[in-house]
Amino acid sequence: MNAIKRYWILFLLVSIPSLLSAQNSTLKYNIIVAADGTGTFKTVQQAINAVPDNQSERTVIFIKKGIYKEKVAVSSTKINLTIIGEDPEKTIITFDDYNPRVHGKDTVTTWSSCSFAVDAEGFIAENITFENSAGRVGQAVAVRVMSDKVIFRNCRFLGNQDTLFAHGIGRIYFTNCYIEGTTDFIFGSAVALFENCRIHSKINSYITAASTPQGNQYGYVFKKCVLTADSSATKVFLGRPWRAFAKTVFIECQLGNHIRPEGWDNWKSTEKEKTTYYAEYKNTGSGANISSRVAWSKQLTDAEAQTYTPELIFARSSVPIPVVGAWIPSK
Numbered sequence: 186m187n188a189i190k191r192y193w194i195l196f197l198l199v200s201i202p203s204l205l206s207a208q209n210s211t212l213k214y215n216i217i218v219a220a221d222g223t224g225t226f227k228t229v230q231q232a233i234n235a236v237p238d239n240q241s242e243r244t245v246i247f248i249k250k251g252i253y254k255e256k257v258a259v260s261s262t263k264i265n266l267t268i269i270g271e272d273p274e275k276t277i278i279t280f281d282d283y284n285p286r287v288h289g290k291d292t293v294t295t296w297s298s299c300s301f302a303v304d305a306e307g308f309i310a311e312n313i314t315f316e317n318s319a320g321r322v323g324q325a326v327a328v329r330v331m332s333d334k335v336i337f338r339n340c341r342f343l344g345n346q347d348t349l350f351a352h353g354i355g356r357i358y359f360t361n362c363y364i365e366g367t368t369d370f371i372f373g374s375a376v377a378l379f380e381n382c383r384i385h386s387k388i389n390s391y392i393t394a395a396s397t398p399q400g401n402q403y404g405y406v407f408k409k410c411v412l413t414a415d416s417s418a419t420k421v422f423l424g425r426p427w428r429a430f431a432k433t434v435f436i437e438c439q440l441g442n443h444i445r446p447e448g449w450d451n452w453k454s455t456e457k458e459k460t461t462y463y464a465e466y467k468n469t470g471s472g473a474n475i476s477s478r479v480a481w482s483k484q485l486t487d488a489e490a491q492t493y494t495p496e497l498i499f500a501r502s503s504v505p506i507p508v509v510g511a512w513i514p515s516k
Contacts (some may be wrong), residue, residue: 209464214269215244220251229268229278230257238262248313250275261304261332270313273339279316283325295347299329305458306355307424309336316343326350329355330375335361344370345387351375351405354398356499369394371405372427378498379407386414386421386443388476391450393424395431397462403498404432404462412472414443424463425450432462434485436493444472466490 190414217224226232229248236244243265250271257278259266270276280300300317308330317392317465319325329342333355341363342349348366351357352373359378364371365385371377372394384392384407392412397404405424414421424433449463458481465475466485475484485493 214247216246217249218246218253219249220253221249223290224249228255229253230255233257233259233263233266236263236266240265243307247271248276248278252277252279252396254279256280256300258302259305261306263305263308265307266305267309267311268313269311273312273314273341273408276312277314279314279315279318281317281319281325283317283319283323285323286319294331295324295350298324298347299326299350301328303328303330303335304332306333307335308332309338310340311338312340314341314343316341317345317348318343319345321345330355330373336360342366344379346370347372351377353397358499369425369427372396372426374398374404376401376403376498377405378495379405379410380495382407382410382411384410386412386418386460388415388418389420390418391422391425393433394427394452395424395433396426396428397430397432398428399430400462401430401432403434403493405434406493406498407433407435407438408493410435410438412438412440412444412470414441416445420445422450423448423454426454426457426461427452429457429460430462431457433465434462434464434493435468436466436485436490438473440468440470440472442471444470446474446477448475449479449482451479451481464489466493 199222218226218232220227232246239262243269260390279299280291282298284293284295284298301315315327317325319328324347325341327348329350335357337359339361345367348370349364350373353375355375357375357377360380362382366388367388374396395404422445441443451458464483464485
């Protein structure tokens with residue numbers, strides 16, 4: 186059985202039951218969150234705290250429409266947790282910390298500025314907006330992920346600098362999501378696949394700042410995404426390397442005219458040009474013209490592009506972490 190066939194069998198086995206249950210009007214969630222008091226809890230954090238630790242069975246939390254201004258943490262013991270919003274644009278989890286905001290004697294760092302932190306394996310989020318509402322005041326993370334086998338479906342990530350911190354040595358899958366920001370607004374060391382997402386730049390700056398660990402076969406992969414920008418943003422780089430072995434690839438994406446002709450930046454380090462892996466394949470749009478791309482970036486061959494499947498990107502062999510078996514995210 187070839188790899189593609191195995192992937193689709195796994196996809197059908199995982200997806201069909203959830204699709205059927207979603208259409209079932211009698212579907213019951215383990216916990217319901219409602220800001221107006223009509224649910225099990227009024228806050229998202231209260232609901233997460235109520236989930237039993239280290240459960241092998243999945244817990245599902247339904248979050249009703251509303252603005253939940255709270256700093257939320259999914260601790261490492263809250264494994265196999267799913268949170269589902271009632272409406273992706275009206276179910277909003279938001280906070281306004283930023284680096285270097287001061288709370289009493291403590292100063293907020295980029296790390297601690299996140300509105301929503303995920304440290305638990307097997308976390309899934311659907312139909313939710315995650316926001317850092319601090320504004321353009323510095324590094325202000327909306328979501329920080331530091332765990333393995335995490336999926337975001339139909340979610341929105343709103344912020345400015347450092348909106349999405351996809352970090353650690355785990356694997357994260359984003360599908361049909363909207364991500365916006367100003368500088369380095371998708372950054373970190375995780376292996377992350379973005380499929381059919383919209384990536385929106387708000388100023389002239391940099392989209393990605395990967396810090397892929399040396400030895401990882403993959404870093405950030407964008408497939409069939411659409412890159413857009415505010416009208417004032419006309420000079421945007423696809424990425425710059427936060428660390429020396431950064432890996433970022435755009436495959437069959439639509440690049441707007443805000444993307445700079447050179448495509449990539451070396452973060453003022455010619456040494457990083459020797460180890461960074463930046464590549465593109467069959468992108469379209471006025472920002473996809475490769476004639477002036479930096480010489481140290483790469484255009485994938487057809488054969489190389491075939492290695493960028495979910496099954497291979499998330500395979501045990503491509504990520505040097507102690508996981509058991511293969512993990513293939515369902516769409």
